[in-house]
Amino acid sequence: MTHTHHPAPADAEARKAVKPVICYPNETLPVPDLPLYRAAREGAEKTGEVLVPARDAACFEVPAGHFFRISSVEGPQVGDLNLWNRNDLSERFYSGKSRALHGTHLTSGERMWTSFPYLRPMATITEDTLEWYGMDAYGGSVHDVIGTRCDPYTGNLLAGSQYHHCCHSNLTRALADHLGVSLVEAEPHVHDVLNVFMCTGFTRDTGQYFMKASPVRPGDYLEFFAEIDLLGALSACPGGDCSSEHSSDTAACHPLLVEVFAPAAGALEGWSSPPVNGYDRSHGR
């Protein structure tokens, strides 16, 4: 963005040269015990799977202490992931705070955090076959928490369209069907997502949100450890690999596979599901 209306002050360069500080130094974040999780995963047994159809969504449940894996199958495809506490849908994934704590994109060892007043880890990423990608020359990376979820309202705002298979609508239908409630009841539970496999960033010159063809290939996966009982919904985005456009039926799209794994009894010795946040909620009164 440019603001030519207001001239720069004499010390503009000095002010712009001030070094940034990290908003939330995360050295004090509780560190997940990845070696324990990975050891538990080795002896884990698959308990179920769901194939999310292209341009559609599906729900799945993962008990605390179990694992789930999202895999690319058939062709490059990105997914929009929502997570809730299975026992209380008001506790759900908080994309903005996860971004503030970990950065614009998530990978192994980082976590998906829940909304206020809970603010606790709900899922820990244990494996990411795209972790090699890092940050590219455009400032792009994978699995972002900077986008929202594609939705029909923005399409209508920008182009007057009525498109019904954006991730927002896919997630709404899947949640309604899973809970046995109406679309009107389900829709407010849908929230900003973890953009699984999506390659995104902000342009350095204009600061605009960009996407580019995902580097994901069939066989790639992102795997999570469920810290609490989870209800998940995953949409196979109508953007396909997001190389061109979304919010239409133009892009080549593929399904995504979700698999759930249960560790062997005793494999998580020493681990316990994290408690809700310790703030006393008195808010100064």
Ligand SMILES: [Zn+2]
């Ligand atoms: Zn989408």
